[in-house]
Amino acid sequence: MRFKEGLDRLEAVVGVLERGDCELEDALSAYEEGVRLYRRLLEILAGAERRIEELAGEKEGALLWKRFQGLRAREETTPDAETP
């Protein structure tokens, strides 16, 4: 699932709940879907990792990356210090 699709779906689900014009069972399953989406979207955000790379070359058509060397000291932080 792409983040935006999930977020749009979550928005729609919340809208359905707030309008309150569906069967109660449907509202409850919408609520459950909303919670599932919420967890999944959080996972996407939390699963992202920080990597700063620089193209180092190509081998058999595949790009090779190395750690980007050109950063000044203040941009250097531990990779997961700020990940959610």
Place this chain on the structure above:
Amino acid sequence: MSDAPEQAFGLRILTVSQLNERVRACLEERVGTVAVAGEIADLARPKSGHVYFTLCDARAQVRAVMWRGLAERLPFALRDGLKIIVVGETTIYGPRGSYQIVAVEIVPRGVGELKRALEELRRRLRAEGLFDPSRKKALPFLPLRIAVITSATGAAVHDIIRTALARFPALTLRVLPVRVQGAGAPEEIIGALARADDPAVCDVILLGRGGGSLEDLSAFNVEAVVRAVAACRLPVVSCIGHETDTTLSDLAADVRASTPTQAAEMAVPVLEDLLERLAAHRARAARAASALRETCASDLALLAARPALAEPERRLEDLGQYVDEFAARLEDGLCRVGQKVYNSLDLHVSRLRSVNPLATLSRGFTVTRDRAGKVLRSARAVAPGDRVEIRFADGFCEAEVRASREEKLGAGKGADALQGRPGSTGGRRRRP
């Protein structure tokens, strides 16, 4: 003169012609074809049609000539003061003993001329549709991998990395270092675009450099570079030069940022905003769900507490009142879920029992039907002596109507009764 000495000071004596011939050979072999930048001065175009001028910079000058055949085909007019690049052979003009360039090509170099050539290219590519808004691709909402095509040493790469990470700390940034000006820059930019334009490599491409003169930015105006930008399958954000500079690559990109910092801002969402949005959605969902439950439960609780249930003979009238009240509230739009409860009561009695918050019958509520099985909603629907069937949570009973009495049901009374009561759900159901 036959007895003139062959040598002087140990050197062979040359004629002037011989000297010039030597210099010519030396020039043609050692210097040969050159491209020289300079400004035109002393332009002369005699009747022969050949063009003579002096090419100068601040400290030096050299004579140049372009023969008629080539000069006539130049696409622009030469004039004094024009900055040009001359490509030609160095040689010597014997009669004057001065060396000169025999030009085979002249291209404009001044800002004005560059701009004119640029304008022409812009018109051509625009006519081709390369800059059409319909070609523009939308940026991904959350690009977790970003390719950055720029100089590895300039400020642009730092601005982009710093800005992007400040907004979203867990990004994969992939820098494809290129020369952004000078010889080889267009080829490197095109190569980097081809490598980055792969969904396996990144989600979005940032292409740019810091500000510079029109000439510094010229690599981004090279037709092949502009076409490479337009041909990318992944979205490209351009940030070439400062706000006032617009290159053709900017026009071909999907989104144009005025600076590298702005490009990062446009491409990368702020993590905290996303988290806040998610939390807000979750809270709204939770509120809505609990409001739904309460609405259903309190509607039914209210119903169960009505005097009709304590005074069986009033049951039918109160049922009718309930229905009317419900209708009034529906019109008010206050109880959309209530309608569902009502519909369920009417049509899906058995299903109601299986839904926990709607276990109405166990709360003391009953449904009364006539002998045909039709739910009775009005006191007018029955007459003394009618047999009805009352459904309880745990079974049925048959009953006979002893009396029926119609009661004037003011809508206001019903609404007041419902809304004025503590624990009424009227207020809770209103939403922004």
